[in-house]
Amino acid sequence: MKTVTHTIEQKVNQQTERITGSEAVIKCLLAEGVDTLYGYPGGAIMPVYDELYKYQDQLHHVLTRHEQGATHAAQGYARISGKVGVTIATSGPGATNLITGIADAQIDSTPMICITGQVGSHLLGSDAFQETDIVGISTPVTKWNHQITKASEIPEVFAKAFYIAKSGRPGPVLIDITKDAQFEEFDFTYEKCEVIRSYKPVPKVNPDKVAEAAELINNAKKPFIVWGQGVILGEAEKELTEVIEKAGIPSAWTILGASAIPTSHPLNVGMVGMHGNYAPNKLTNECDVLIAIGMRFDDRVTGNLATYAKQAKIVHFEIDPAEVDKNVKTDVAVLGNAKESLQQLIPLLHSNSHPEWHQRFKDLYQIEFEKVIKNDLHPTKEGLTMGEVLKEINLQSKGEAAIVSDVGQHQMIACRYADFNVTKSNITSGGLGTMGFALPAAIGAKMAAPDREVVAIAGDGGYQMTIQELGTIFQTKVPVKVVVLNNDFLGMVRQWQQLFFDKRYASTELVNPDFVAIAKGYHLPAKRVTKRSELSAAVKEMMESKEAYFLEVCVEKEDNVFPMIPTGSSVSDIRLE
Amino acid sequence: MEEKQLYTVSIYTENNIGLLNRISAIFQRRHINIESITSSVSEIEGVSRWTIVVKLAEEQMKKIIGQIEKQVEVIKAYYHTDDETIYQESVLFKIKSDLLFEERQIQNIIKESYARIVTVNREFFVLEKSGRRSEIELLYRELSAFGIMQFVRSGRISVTKEEMKISEMLAAFN
Numbered sequence: 083m084k085t086v087t088h089t090i091e092q093k094v095n096q097q098t099e100r101i102t103g104s105e106a107v108i109k110c111l112l113a114e115g116v117d118t119l120y121g122y123p124g125g126a127i128m129p130v131y132d133e134l135y136k137y138q139d140q141l142h143h144v145l146t147r148h149e150q151g152a153t154h155a156a157q158g159y160a161r162i163s164g165k166v167g168v169t170i171a172t173s174g175p176g177a178t179n180l181i182t183g184i185a186d187a188q189i190d191s192t193p194m195i196c197i198t199g200q201v202g203s204h205l206l207g208s209d210a211f212q213e214t215d216i217v218g219i220s221t222p223v224t225k226w227n228h229q230i231t232k233a234s235e236i237p238e239v240f241a242k243a244f245y246i247a248k249s250g251r252p253g254p255v256l257i258d259i260t261k262d263a264q265f266e267e268f269d270f271t272y273e274k275c276e277v278i279r280s281y282k283p284v285p286k287v288n289p290d291k292v293a294e295a296a297e298l299i300n301n302a303k304k305p306f307i308v309w310g311q312g313v314i315l316g317e318a319e320k321e322l323t324e325v326i327e328k329a330g331i332p333s334a335w336t337i338l339g340a341s342a343i344p345t346s347h348p349l350n351v352g353m354v355g356m357h358g359n360y361a362p363n364k365l366t367n368e369c370d371v372l373i374a375i376g377m378r379f380d381d382r383v384t385g386n387l388a389t390y391a392k393q394a395k396i397v398h399f400e401i402d403p404a405e406v407d408k409n410v411k412t413d414v415a416v417l418g419n420a421k422e423s424l425q426q427l428i429p430l431l432h433s434n435s436h437p438e439w440h441q442r443f444k445d446l447y448q449i450e451f452e453k454v455i456k457n458d459l460h461p462t463k464e465g466l467t468m469g470e471v472l473k474e475i476n477l478q479s480k481g482e483a484a485i486v487s488d489v490g491q492h493q494m495i496a497c498r499y500a501d502f503n504v505t506k507s508n509i510t511s512g513g514l515g516t517m518g519f520a521l522p523a524a525i526g527a528k529m530a531a532p533d534r535e536v537v538a539i540a541g542d543g544g545y546q547m548t549i550q551e552l553g554t555i556f557q558t559k560v561p562v563k564v565v566v567l568n569n570d571f572l573g574m575v576r577q578w579q580q581l582f583f584d585k586r587y588a589s590t591e592l593v594n595p596d597f598v599a600i601a602k603g604y605h606l607p608a609k610r611v612t613k614r615s616e617l618s619a620a621v622k623e624m625m626e627s628k629e630a631y632f633l634e635v636c637v638e639k640e641d642n643v644f645p646m647i648p649t650g651s652s653v654s655d656i657r658l659e
Numbered sequence: 660m661e662e663k664q665l666y667t668v669s670i671y672t673e674n675n676i677g678l679l680n681r682i683s684a685i686f687q688r689r690h691i692n693i694e695s696i697t698s699s700v701s702e703i704e705g706v707s708r709w710t711i712v713v714k715l716a717e718e719q720m721k722k723i724i725g726q727i728e729k730q731v732e733v734i735k736a737y738y739h740t741d742d743e744t745i746y747q748e749s750v751l752f753k754i755k756s757d758l759l760f761e762e763r764q765i766q767n768i769i770k771e772s773y774a775r776i777v778t779v780n781r782e783f784f785v786l787e788k789s790g791r792r793s794e795i796e797l798l799y800r801e802l803s804a805f806g807i808m809q810f811v812r813s814g815r816i817s818v819t820k821e822e823m824k825i826s827e828m829l830a831a832f833n
Binding site: 218222225227228229246278279280281402403406407408 | 672680726728732
């Protein structure tokens with residue numbers, strides 16, 4: 083009885099106002115601190131768009147040119163800021179066009195809310211115009227999803243959605259709202275969600291496990307850290323640096339972990355994985371304790387699991403219990419948020435330096451430099467390399483730029499060679515490998531961090547998958563810099579065809595349009611570089627531009643990305659040529 | 660490769676639309692066939708209980724439990740071997756009523772199998788039997804000799820010998 087009275091009192095104390103479901107959607111977004119959303123209008127979401135019109139001074143809606151672009155823009159926004167990205171679309175094709183971005187956000191743990199309109203509830207299941215079962219379709223690629231058929235559900239569902247998207251291991255949440263619920267009036271109040279009884283987003287750190295981890299690390303002769311995006315999502319960059327420096331551990335990163343610690347840090351030994359650096363891949367199979375922090379042992383990182391770090395004890399710091407022992411059996415698993423776990427670990431670590439072990443990394447780096455890096459960054463041949471473009475961008479941005487890469491050869495080159503001095507600076511589609519990600523993601527990133535230099539780097543293939551977002555750049559005047567490294571090929575697939583399919587270049591050669599003319603069609607300043615002598619000045623002009631800028635660099639057509647661990651091979655068998 | 664065996668998965672969840680899709684997708688995505696699936700209320704008000712039977716290696720079973728528990732609306736998931744549970748299935752047989760009088764043997768089969776006649780009318784009678792799969796299969800074989808008009812078997816339901824501390828978990832939450 084007591085609780086009932088309490089609830090009634092609470093209700094009375096809270097201000098309620100009678101508004102439509104559509105207005106409630108806007109009020110929920112404002113209550114959650116949303117300032118920007120990316121979307122595309124259509125029939126079933128029109129009532130919400132009507133409210134967006136009324137609230138345009140408080141909520142910035144960015145009209146992308148395709149719903150997929152809206153999701154990637156929201157992802158870029160989320161990845162650079164740590165905030166929840168928001169996308170809005172209509173029912174049917176509007177909703178299905180979101181799926182690639184949602185799947186991308188799911189596998190890369192990006193907090194995102196997708197709002198979709200739905201046909202009226204009386205029409206559900208009738209194959210009505212633009213009806214699609216988006217809740218069913220999105221289920222396997224969302225952290226949570228829900229269909230709203232009554233306006234009164236809106237505040238609670240939105241509050242839960244934001245809480246779920248952001249907490250623990252983040253992910254995308256889809257909210258589908260029938261058109262009648264958007265029109266319906268109800269008494270609105272909003273309360274943020276702080277707990278869901280069936281959902282425990284952050285496991286409590288077990289001090290015994292931290293102590294076990296510390297003991298293994300302290301006794302290690304050749305400890306090796308591989309960190310992932312968990313460090314960035316958990317804002318544990320400072321703690322990770324302390325761990326590394328105190329225990330003197332050479333540390334490498336996964337593609338999504340890039341930029342958590344500056345590239346120039348002496349203990350940062352580079353990227354692991356298929357096109358990662360030679361030393362950290364090779365020495366994965368020599369270390370005695372492998373400390374994985376906020377990473378999930380993706381197959382692109384491990385290569386053949388049967389020959390992955392078998393000699394080492396494995397310590398895994400991880401927020402998601404389902405990741406522990408999923409791919410690699412751990413000796414000690416420390417569940418919890420990276421920041422909290424590492425904070426507990428630091429005082430237990432002995433100061434150490436491991437100079438001989440470090441030397442191994444330096445020696446192998448030297449081999450990689452001679453065989454690969456030198457030719458990528460200081461080429462002597464006539465054709466331009468992707469690497470030297472990155473080197474030029476590093477120089478002119480002083481390593482302060484956020485690099486938003488697409489998927490393919492240029493992505494691997496960007497991740498290998500970009501200087502990252504600031505965290506949350508490597509925005510790329512890691513898990514899903516979504517071509518077309520870079521251009522819209524860069525738009526979102528620049529809007530979330532207007533003070534940062536944001537450079538999109540795409541290949542000529544991926545660029546054309548979302549090239550229409552140049553229209554969004556033109557309309558919003560968002561000053562992103564767009565670089566296309568054009569080799570007239572789907573370069574990564576071509577590389578595989580060359581190496582594993584006897585150079586049968588099936589459908590990988592592209593006959594490309596005049597990219598500069600297209601950019602100019604959108605009234606963007608644009609330039610094409612074909613010679614080394616023009617590169618530096620062109621990059622300078624781009625970086626100094628106050629407005630958006632398009633730069634096409636025509637690079638060597640058939641360059642390959644090395645080192646490379648062929649699929650199914652051991653990390654030890656990494657190839658340098 | 661670890662040997663596959665039959666596991667009974669018990670899942671306590673919130674009672675929400677779409678959860679069936681979310682849970683079955685976990686199996687479907689990994690190309691795992693579900694032997695049987697049952698959803699019902701549980702001993703706790705407002706909490707649903709799922710009983711899913713699958714044939715898997717234990718290592719994979721553990722990973723799938725992790726994936727199930729990761730779902731926002733799943734409260735807790737467990738897996739058990741047959742030895743660790745008390746389990747039953749139910750079947751209904753629809754059989755021509757004439758046979759009851761013409762084939763004396765049927766009456767003996769019913770008695771010996773501890774099956775129960777649910778209803779009888781001029782045309783057919785309905786026989787109900789709960790038990791282990793082997794008992795049900797035996798009864799099916801015996802009756803099929805005479806002709807079965809309709810047959811249906813439920814998914815497995817099971818309780819565990821050991822306690823599953825769901826109520827305490829939820830009490831701790833409240």
